[in-house]
Amino acid sequence: MNCKPSTFLLRFWCGRRHTVTRSKVAAFQRPESLQTIFTIHGLWPNYNDGTYPSNCGSTNSFDHSEISDLTNRLQKDWPTLACPSGDGLKFWGHEWNKHGTCSEDVLDQHSYFEKGLDLKKKANLLEALKSAGASWSGGGYGGYGQQLLPMK
Template sequence: MGGKGWFLLKLLIFQGLFTSPPQDPGFDFFYFVLQWPGAYCDTKRACCYPTSGKPAADFGIHGLWPNYKDGSYPSNCDPDNEFDPSEISDLVSTLQTKWPTLSCPSNEGFKFWEHEWEKHGTCSESVMDQHKYFENTLALRDRVNLLQILTGAGIEPNDEFYKLKDIKKAIKEATGFTPVINCNKDPEKNSQLHEIFFCVDTSGTEFIECPIIPRDRCPSHLQFAKF
């Protein structure tokens, strides 16, 4: 091997020895959380439709939340990294469709997205900036059509009651991953399907089996509310 070849080999060895290890993101995984608008609205608190109009009768995004394997989670990690609406101007119409606000008074959604970024997103900024946080979350939503999965299994938003195990089975068989189900209560105190959690790796792009499986906050039978 000539002098030039030795130089290149040494350079490659040197670079290999001093390559920085992957940066610790500061958390272990994400919860990707979807919510059913019928359950959000069918409570004593009720809801308000956003200024863009009544959302579609479909699961909307609640958030993408960094978590630790011990069950705790970081929050509000960087008060200086404030939400900037201009950074997601190209995503607003998609956010209004797939990540709609239902809080009162009626609004465009920026308060909801601001809360999610400042409480949760800033804790993932070692992995992604504000635009990428929302972009990745929307992409995850596109990969899981929960309503299609459930209706295909005969589980429909018709105010009827369904078995929790049947809901989880349908989702696991369609996605390959075990979901976590949360319920809330309607004014008659019926437990209803409210939120569905999936786990995502620290890149915020790939679904994984949850490192810890929290208890489902639902009884064995629950209602799938109309919207």
């Protein structure tokens, strides 16, 4: 199916995360500054049928110099959640190479990351949940933060 994709912003809750490494289960707390926010995981093009393009074969690979003016905002609002944490370059490179290249006809590399940041700012998800009466306890969301506890 050759359809123009729409784009979805994927967000993560940054409370407790459990990870498995070398057959050992490790639980760790995010820095306090990340425990009460939703961050960006990615800006992903999607087709209307629920499938999505990826790794679109662009010759325009990730180049940090293209987004260097966004680095501080990216580290705050689109941080890597890998353990151990890094500076974000590997994560942002993955997101651009896998997903961003599939939206290149609309968004160049700088515009892709800037659009993700702008959408996060515009769509204050945490405030919307609070306004709707959402409540959570004990770290909020389970696992990777994709499960919302029941609304009150």
